[in-house]
Amino acid sequence: MTTISEPFVQRTLRTFFGRIPSGVLALGAMVDGEPVGMAVSSFTNVSLDPPLMVVSIRNESATWPLIARAEAIGASILAESQGACGVQLSAKEADRRFDSVGYRVTASGAVVIDDASAWFEATVSEAIPAGDHFLVLLALRRISNGVDRSPLLFFRSTFAAVRHA
Numbered sequence: 124m125t126t127i128s129e130p131f132v133q134r135t136l137r138t139f140f141g142r143i144p145s146g147v148l149a150l151g152a153m154v155d156g157e158p159v160g161m162a163v164s165s166f167t168n169v170s171l172d173p174p175l176m177v178v179s180i181r182n183e184s185a186t187w188p189l190i191a192r193a194e195a196i197g198a199s200i201l202a203e204s205q206g207a208c209g210v211q212l213s214a215k216e217a218d219r220r221f222d223s224v225g226y227r228v229t230a231s232g233a234v235v236i237d238d239a240s241a242w243f244e245a246t247v248s249e250a251i252p253a254g255d256h257f258l259v260l261l262a263l264r265r266i267s268n269g270v271d272r273s274p275l276l277f278f279r280s281t282f283a284a285v286r287h288a
Contacts, residue, residue: 144278147201147209148178151226151234152193158221158234159193161186162201162212164277165256174263175248179256186217187259191247196261197233199242202272206282208236209275229265240274242267 151160165179176198180187190196201209212220225237235242245261276283 141279144276144283146240147205147275147277147282149197149199149201149208149212149236149239150178150187150190151197151199151236152190152195153228153232153234154189154193158226158228159186159189159217160212160220160226160234161190162209166198169260174266176243176245176261176263178259178261179253180259181256191250191259193232194246195229195231195233195264196245196247197229197235197242198245198261199236199239201236201275202238202240203275203284204272205236205238205275209277209282231264235267238272239267239270240272241270 145164146166148163148166149160150163151158153159161184163178163180167177169175169177178198208224211222211224214220226234227237228234229244231244233244235244243261243263244265245263248260248262251258251260273285276285
């Protein structure tokens with residue numbers, strides 16, 4: 124057992140964090156006339172007033188700086204049937220991430236994924252350095268309403284579905 128006083132081995136810590144189930148969020152925006160997107164699994168609500176969400180982005184991300192330039196960002200909570208979409212939006216080949224992924228573009232240029240469990244449109248409020256990631260506060264401008272699809276989960280480094288007792 125690793126204790127808090129011992130240095131963490133990254134693989135051990137990754138395995139530990141993998142036991143924390145999370146949703147899968149697709150971030151997307153139109154940049155230079157093309158859809159740009161990525162998948163993240165570390166995000167949460169922050170504030171009701173003002174309405175804020177936070178996403179955790181790796182410092183090395185080549186995609187995030189492109190998305191951050193956009194006027195508006197779409198964020199889609201993927202539905203449990205969208206595991207393939209999650210894999211595709213995580214691919215190294217950024218120019219192929221939207222191949223066969225259904226999406227729509229809002230009037231402000233945010234990209235939202237078709238048939239997602241929920242979505243919101245946001246702007247970047249602030250980016251805060253946090254170790255090997257940074258936390259991006261997103262100010263919500265619009266949210267979806269009335270969608271009834273179970274979300275896709277990321278658990279133990281793979282996609283999973285919500286199971287109700």
